[in-house]
Amino acid sequence: MGYLVDIFLIAVGAALINNFVLYYFVGICPFIGVSRRVDMALGMGGAVTFVISIAAFLSWTLTTLVLMPGAPVTRWVAGFFMSADRAATVDLTILTYIVYIFVIASSVQFVEMYVRKFYPQLYKSFGVFLPLITTNCAILFACLVIMSHVVGVDNPAEAWGLGKSLVLGFFGGVGFTIAIVIMAGIREDLDLCDIPESFKGAAITLIIGGILAMAFMGFTGVDSGLRVALGGTP
Amino acid sequence: MTDGPTPTERFIQGILPENPVYRQLLGLCATLAVTNGLKPAMTMAVAVGFVLLSANVIISLIRNLLKPHLRIVVFTLTIAAFVTIVDRFLGAYMYQMSKALGPYIPLIIVNCIIICRCEVCASRQSVFTAAADAVGQTIGFGLALASIAVIRELLGTGMLAGIQVLPAAWPSWVIMVLPPGAFLTFGLLLGLINWVDAVKSAKQGRKG
Amino acid sequence: MEEILTDNTPVPSGRIRNSNLAQAWLVLVLALIIGAILAAVQVRLSPIIAANKLNETLEKVPELVLGAGSAATRPSGLEVDPGTVKIEKDGPDSFYSVFHVVSKGAPAGWVVKTVGQGYGDKIELLIGFNPDITAITGIFVLGQKETPGLGANIASLKWRQQFIGKATARPLSVVKGGASAPNEIDAITGATISSRSVVGLVNRTTKDLAGKLAPEIVRFSRQVKKND
Numbered sequence: 001m002g003y004l005v006d007i008f009l010i011a012v013g014a015a016l017i018n019n020f021v022l023y024y025f026v027g028i029c030p031f032i033g034v035s036r037r038v039d040m041a042l043g044m045g046g047a048v049t050f051v052i053s054i055a056a057f058l059s060w061t062l063t064t065l066v067l068m069p070g071a072p073v074t075r076w077v078a079g080f081f082m083s084a085d086r087a088a089t090v091d092l093t094i095l096t097y098i099v100y101i102f103v104i105a106s107s108v109q110f111v112e113m114y115v116r117k118f119y120p121q122l123y124k125s126f127g128v129f130l131p132l133i134t135t136n137c138a139i140l141f142a143c144l145v146i147m148s149h150v151v152g153v154d155n156p157a158e159a160w161g162l163g164k165s166l167v168l169g170f171f172g173g174v175g176f177t178i179a180i181v182i183m184a185g186i187r188e189d190l191d192l193c194d195i196p197e198s199f200k201g202a203a204i205t206l207i208i209g210g211i212l213a214m215a216f217m218g219f220t221g222v223d224s225g226l227r228v229a230l231g232g233t234p
Numbered sequence: 235m236t237d238g239p240t241p242t243e244r245f246i247q248g249i250l251p252e253n254p255v256y257r258q259l260l261g262l263c264a265t266l267a268v269t270n271g272l273k274p275a276m277t278m279a280v281a282v283g284f285v286l287l288s289a290n291v292i293i294s295l296i297r298n299l300l301k302p303h304l305r306i307v308v309f310t311l312t313i314a315a316f317v318t319i320v321d322r323f324l325g326a327y328m329y330q331m332s333k334a335l336g337p338y339i340p341l342i343i344v345n346c347i348i349i350c351r352c353e354v355c356a357s358r359q360s361v362f363t364a365a366a367d368a369v370g371q372t373i374g375f376g377l378a379l380a381s382i383a384v385i386r387e388l389l390g391t392g393m394l395a396g397i398q399v400l401p402a403a404w405p406s407w408v409i410m411v412l413p414p415g416a417f418l419t420f421g422l423l424l425g426l427i428n429w430v431d432a433v434k435s436a437k438q439g440r441k442g
Numbered sequence: 443m444e445e446i447l448t449d450n451t452p453v454p455s456g457r458i459r460n461s462n463l464a465q466a467w468l469v470l471v472l473a474l475i476i477g478a479i480l481a482a483v484q485v486r487l488s489p490i491i492a493a494n495k496l497n498e499t500l501e502k503v504p505e506l507v508l509g510a511g512s513a514a515t516r517p518s519g520l521e522v523d524p525g526t527v528k529i530e531k532d533g534p535d536s537f538y539s540v541f542h543v544v545s546k547g548a549p550a551g552w553v554v555k556t557v558g559q560g561y562g563d564k565i566e567l568l569i570g571f572n573p574d575i576t577a578i579t580g581i582f583v584l585g586q587k588e589t590p591g592l593g594a595n596i597a598s599l600k601w602r603q604q605f606i607g608k609a610t611a612r613p614l615s616v617v618k619g620g621a622s623a624p625n626e627i628d629a630i631t632g633a634t635i636s637s638r639s640v641v642g643l644v645n646r647t648t649k650d651l652a653g654k655l656a657p658e659i660v661r662f663s664r665q666v667k668k669n670d
Contacts, residue, residue, distance in 0.1 A: 022413060023413050024267070025262075025263050025266040025267040025413065025416065026263055026341070027263075028262040028263050028266060029259075029262060029263075029346065032259070032262070094318060094322065095318075097314050097317055097318050097321070097340050097343060098311065098314040098315065098318065101310055101314050101343050101344070102310070105310065135344045135346055135349065136344070137263045137341050137344045140340070140341060140343060140344050141337055141341060144337040144340055144341070145337065148337070196425070196429070197428075197429075197432065198425050198426075198428035198429035198431075198432050199421075199425040199428070199429075202259055202421075202424060203421050203422070203424040203425035203428065204421070204425070205421070206417050206418075206420050206421030206424065207417065207418055207421035207422065207425075209417040209421070210414045210415070210416075210417030210418035210421060211414070213412075213413045213414040213416075213417055214409070214414040217412065217413070217414065
């Protein structure tokens with residue numbers, strides 16, 4: 001029960017309360033660049049959600065099995081070169097950033113090839129966006145959030161498992177999709193508005209983003225209320 | 235391809251004519267996230283500057299050895315390595331700042347400014363030009379961050395870099411240091427700069 | 443993008459290995475150099491980072507246990523032993539980072555580090571207790587991202603001072619304006635949820651630790667000098 005509440009709150013938190021785009025400012029480039037039409041925004045959102053889930057899975061797995069201090073695979077490999085005690089202290093966390101970025105880049109490549117080959121229909125709807133999202137901060141950001149909940153946590157009982165990491169990744173992507181689709185909907189109507197010449201494009205998008213961020217601020221604090229409503233302690 | 239803009243041109247272009255934030259709209263993630271105070275903004279600018287300078291110099295040194303399709307891999311590897319160094323350095327010598335900036339330091343890896351400069355300048359031109367380019371772009375980035383951070387911190391808290399500037403009676407506009415303030419300030423500044431440009435070019439058009 | 447993909451089109455396997463290795467030598471050499479640099483950085487800086495993390499708490503310990511004035515005077519004979527303690531509960535066990543404070547050979551109290559959800563993000567809290575965990579001797583907010591000007595006031599000295607001397611026998615409760623009973627804490631105006639989060643966190647920690655925390659069950663991260 002407690003676990004389900006946690007999962008639910010992580011999902012709500014990632015998608016709405018601490019929305020990736022409107023609270024953490026990650027994924028701003030596509031938020032401004034690809035938010036001109038709703039169908040394109042949906043495609044971009046789908047691609048990001050898909051890749052972010054895969055990246056969340058891979059980064060959690062690699063962090064717990066290889067990168068964090070005392071990780072089983074590293075300990076086993078290091079055991080061949082040094083005493084078991086010293087092998088348990090081998091710490092590869094300094095490599096995390098390099099590993100994450102390559103995990104993201106290669107999973108984007110593989111997903112693109114796979115989708116193009118086996119799901120041409122799906123590829124048409126969001127495949128074209130895949131190459132663009134290697135440098136999307138949202139994906140690396142999700143990996144980093146997962147890392148902060150796995151490495152160096154004081155209370156091992158609170159360290160995230162695979163389930164929570166996947167939920168964060170997936171719903172982070174959903175939050176991105178929500179934000180970019182809302183923005184695209186507004187911008188479609190904006191075409192009919194009389195905007196000062198110098199504010200057209202990025203400037204007005206940012207200002208609308210500010211108003212959206214204000215609206216999303218209304219969600220802050222909802223999680224403590226939800227936790228109490230679901231029978232947990234505040 | 236060896237004949238590109240000269241070092242001086244590169245340096246000057248980075249600051250205003252090709253400002254990474256206002257003109258190229260690159261690195262917006264950092265621009266919006268760390269500008270709630272002048273101190274974090276300047277730390278971020280220096281961090282990005284260090285990574286950009288190191289990456290540009292290294293890429294420029296090995297530019298003749300680069301294979302076209304391994305280019306991006308080399309860029310990413312170099313950038314990620316220098317970002318890791320910056321991250322650890324901040325953790326060791328500026329612990330509070332590193333805690334405040336949190337994930338935005340590692341996110342420099344996917345800051346488009348750096349990979350863009352490696353691609354456009356460093357992989358084609360000499361070390362000196364690449365270094366001048368990096369310094370110019372960094373100053374441009376720093377100025378852009380400072381312009382947003384000054385407005386946000388001043389209106390949001392009445393302080394600048396943690397020192398009270400406005401009279402204590404100033405009713406802090408808390409919204410300015412919260413996420414919406416970042417979007418609004420940057421959006422308005424961007425529009426303003428576009429407008430100034432438009433007015434300038436209209437005047438020149440009339441004269442010429 | 444097209445360019446990169448066409449490079450992956452099948453070539454006879456012997457050739458692809460040769461040419462790939464031949465082409466990738468630069469990446470491999472670069473990876474080795476970078477690996478060496480990062481290893482050096484790790485060896486030099488990671489002890490400093492770990493020390494920073496610990497010092498952040500250690501600096502606050504005298505103030506939390508001996509009172510606010512003591513930070514300036516830098517009391518002598520104060521010994522702080524960091525460690526972790528496991529508290530068994532129904533459900534998953536809880537682990538706490540605790541600091542046992544010994545002043546001139548006599549136990550002076552405990553400082554406990556605890557983390558919980560606040561209004562905006564996580565709140566990191568240090569709580570000081572007297573040696574037998576019957577009273578709170580102070581709290582300090584190590585990290586928070588509450589709303590500036592409202593929730594962020596949980597870090598202010600004025601609000602934190604309310605906790606000093608509160609008994610741990612009864613859970614604390616938050617009231618809006620005019621706390622009168624000994625176990626009541628005034629909410630910050632406009633930030634009831636942040637105030638409740640902190641008080642909830644304090645209550646949870648006291649409930650977990652009261653009557654259970656003793657130097658014998660703590661796994662200290664360095665050898666403790668025995669004073670007999």
